Amino acid sequence: MSGRATIPPNTRTYVSDSSLHRAEECPASQALPCVGHVNMPANVGSAIHDHLELRAKHGIEKAFAEIEAICDRWGLVDVTRDVTIARCHKFKWVPPDGATAELPLAWDAEGRAIMVDGGRGTYNLPPGAWGPGTIDILWSEPEPLVWTHDPRFGNCLAVPHCPEGSTLFVADYKTGEDRYVPPVENNPQVASGAAKAANLTGAKNVVAMVIFVTGEQGVWDVSEPWGPGRLAAAKARVRAIHDSAMQAKADVAKGVVRPREGMHCLYCDAFTHCPAKVDMITSVLGSGRPCYEVEDDLPKLVATIAQVETFVRNAKALLRASVEETGKSIDLGGGLYWGEKVGSRLKFVSHKTLPVLKNELGEDAIDAFETTKARIRAVVKAHLEAQGIRRKGAPTARRILEQIEKAGGSYLEPTSTYTWYREDDDNDGEDFEV
Numbered sequence: 463m464s465g466r467a468t469i470p471p472n473t474r475t476y477v478s479d480s481s482l483h484r485a486e487e488c489p490a491s492q493a494l495p496c497v498g499h500v501n502m503p504a505n506v507g508s509a510i511h512d513h514l515e516l517r518a519k520h521g522i523e524k525a526f527a528e529i530e531a532i533c534d535r536w537g538l539v540d541v542t543r544d545v546t547i548a549r550c551h552k553f554k555w556v557p558p559d560g561a562t563a564e565l566p567l568a569w570d571a572e573g574r575a576i577m578v579d580g581g582r583g584t585y586n587l588p589p590g591a592w593g594p595g596t597i598d599i600l601w602s603e604p605e606p607l608v609w610t611h612d613p614r615f616g617n618c619l620a621v622p623h624c625p626e627g628s629t630l631f632v633a634d635y636k637t638g639e640d641r642y643v644p645p646v647e648n649n650p651q652v653a654s655g656a657a658k659a660a661n662l663t664g665a666k667n668v669v670a671m672v673i674f675v676t677g678e679q680g681v682w683d684v685s686e687p688w689g690p691g692r693l694a695a696a697k698a699r700v701r702a703i704h705d706s707a708m709q710a711k712a713d714v715a716k717g718v719v720r721p722r723e724g725m726h727c728l729y730c731d732a733f734t735h736c737p738a739k740v741d742m743i744t745s746v747l748g749s750g751r752p753c754y755e756v757e758d759d760l761p762k763l764v765a766t767i768a769q770v771e772t773f774v775r776n777a778k779a780l781l782r783a784s785v786e787e788t789g790k791s792i793d794l795g796g797g798l799y800w801g802e803k804v805g806s807r808l809k810f811v812s813h814k815t816l817p818v819l820k821n822e823l824g825e826d827a828i829d830a831f832e833t834t835k836a837r838i839r840a841v842v843k844a845h846l847e848a849q850g851i852r853r854k855g856a857p858t859a860r861r862i863l864e865q866i867e868k869a870g871g872s873y874l875e876p877t878s879t880y881t882w883y884r885e886d887d888d889n890d891g892e893d894f895e896v
């Protein structure tokens with residue numbers, strides 16, 4: 463447990479469906495301040511969601527007519543933009559006629575599912591409402607959903623109704639890596655959406671699904687049909703998560719934070735205010751308390767590696783942007799710089815390299831065909847040692863490499879690396895280790 467009275471609480475009064483998994487694992491994640499940041503995978507996901515929403519509402523042609531505008535909206539450029547558009551073209555699945563897309567729902571104070579304003583984790587809720595979330599796509603079979611004015615809402619608002627005897631299908635699109643998504647039978651986000659959708663539409667049977675947007679038809683994780691008992695349990699589970707998160711807020715307001723680390727930390731918006739992460743970084747750097755010594759903590763270390771890699775990637779992107787903008791390397795003092803290091807890498811043309819190697823090495827030549835300079839040196843050394851010749855490896859390899867070059871079997875490929883370097887560094891394009 464860590465106590466830090468200086469941490470201001472997160473004032474949000476609800477846990478949205480997309481945060482349920484992390485909130486269940488770590489209620490403190492809902493209590494600490496969240497920091498908005500540019501997250502390109504999330505923007506790609508949002509663009510694909512927008513495109514699929516248009517497919518359901520207006521058909522696939524209209525959806526593709528808007529794809530460039532959608533990419534603009536989410537700031538997708540260059541390769542990311544091209545790959546996102548290509549992914550949408552490859553994914554051929556179209557929701558059934560009558561499907562409803564992007565439906566934001568919550569529970570009201572009386573325990574009824576209601577339609578609300580908002581989306582993407584931010585909602586305007588009436589007093590006492592809780593558990594908001596947006597359902598990516600829902601439909602019913604064999605009869606489609608019917609939009610009717612519902613007396614529960616004073617007949618002034620049309621809501622979708624699931625015809626008697628039909629099954630309601632509720633799906634959540636996933637555009638990222640499936641290893642971070644809980645299986646559908648234990649996925650609180652999908653269960654929460656299914657429970658609210660059933661309550662709103664009057665459906666007695668619901669099939670919940672996670673659709674991974676990949677390939678032509680996607681990969682579908684589909685639940686067994688869930689009846690009223692299972693849906694009531696889902697609602698109770700979400701309420702328990704909500705209550706734990708609200709308790710964590712009260713604790714944080716008193717200066718008490720109880721973070722629980724794990725793989726759920728990977729996309730946590732409270733990461734930068736999390737005391738556990740400060741401990742993590744100081745521990746990994748060797749200057750803090752050794753919090754990764756016991757076996758139970760090892761899973762945390764796995765999550766830590768992923769987060770530190772994210773940190774390194776983001777930090778390098780920031781540094782690179784600075785170098786590109788100013789056109790100057792970053793001066794670290796003492797002749798050391800961080801910036802673009804232009805060099806070259808020796809490459810080999812296989813069909814011109816092979817005759818030279820065969821002449822020198824016989825059948826062992828084929829072992830060189832990874833083909834790298836280091837590999838050729840290793841094969842030469844092994845070839846000579848097999849004949850009892852030692853200490854001739856380096857000059858022999860040099861001679862062979864020269865022959866390969868003369869035969870036009872190798873060439874220098876320009877490389878550009880952003881890294882540390884010295885002004886007088888001439889290490890042939892290999893990484894400078896510090």
Ligand code: SF4
Pocket residue numbers: 484488490491494721722723724726727730731732733736737738739
């Ligand atoms: S980073 Fe991890 S431990 Fe910290 S608040 Fe977020 S989910 Fe909890």
